[in-house]
Amino acid sequence: MIDVTMPCTIRPDIIKQTLESFRKFVNCSSHNFQFIVNIDLAPKDEPNMLEKKAYMIEDLVKNFGDVKKMRIGYYPNFAIACKWLWQNTTSEYIFHLEDDWEFLKPIHLNSVIEQMINKECLETRFPKVNAPKFDRVTCQPCLWYGPRLRKLADNMITTKDPEKQMRIGSVNEKIDELLPGQGELLDWPNGPYCRDLGREWSKARGLVKWNKNIDRKEITWTYQN
Numbered sequence: 001m002i003d004v005t006m007p008c009t010i011r012p013d014i015i016k017q018t019l020e021s022f023r024k025f026v027n028c029s030s031h032n033f034q035f036i037v038n039i040d041l042a043p044k045d046e047p048n049m050l051e052k053k054a055y056m057i058e059d060l061v062k063n064f065g066d067v068k069k070m071r072i073g074y075y076p077n078f079a080i081a082c083k084w085l086w087q088n089t090t091s092e093y094i095f096h097l098e099d100d101w102e103f104l105k106p107i108h109l110n111s112v113i114e115q116m117i118n119k120e121c122l123e124t125r126f127p128k129v130n131a132p133k134f135d136r137v138t139c140q141p142c143l144w145y146g147p148r149l150r151k152l153a154d155n156m157i158t159t160k161d162p163e164k165q166m167r168i169g170s171v172n173e174k175i176d177e178l179l180p181g182q183g184e185l186l187d188w189p190n191g192p193y194c195r196d197l198g199r200e201w202s203k204a205r206g207l208v209k210w211n212k213n214i215d216r217k218e219i220t221w222t223y224q225n
Contacts, residue, residue, distance in 0.1 A: 100198030127191030
């Protein structure tokens with residue numbers, strides 16, 4: 001099995017588009033996929049409808065694979081979502097998907113895993129449209145070596161952006177020594193492989209994922225000022 005970790009909000013149209021493109025373009029002949037899903041409430045959702053809507057999302061995901069575990073986040077927090085998702089994985093390799101990406105061309109994970117084994121890579125990223133090349137961990141669609149991602153999750157704090165925590169010398173010293181070093185982080189060639197669907201959705205609703213206060217204490221969806 002390959003665990004697919006998927007942090008979501010209640011936006012079934014985008015989730016369906018993501019999963020349809022994932023099924024069309026991402027394959028692995030030697031492994032099956034099982035989904036681990038975290039569903040958070042966004043500011044314009046009605047709290048009393050969250051549980052009902054969350055199970056609607058679970059039913060949607062089940063059309064594309066087994067749902068291994070699901071969590072409902074009544075108090076949205078992206079760091080808590082990632083920490084919970086990654087800690088609940090058990091597979092040797094983990095595909096971090098998120099709910100708002102459209103895949104554009106084939107990804108053959110057998111070849112990716114073979115390269116990761118040969119090069120002793122810890123993470124392979126699948127480059128996105130119009131993205132600068134970063135020599136650091138990102139949360140765009142990627143395949144992780146499971147034991148390392150679980151160690152990162154165990155040391156993750158829940159008051160800081162997960163991506164920022166996974167930058168050496170940034171905000172989490174405990175994670176620094178666990179991050180992929182030179183040669184352990186691979187961008188899969190001949191991309192881009194996906195495009196971001198979430199920015200347009202957020203912009204249309206006046207939302208940002210991270211609070212822009214200087215101290216960055218709040219890690220949640222929030223309204224733009």
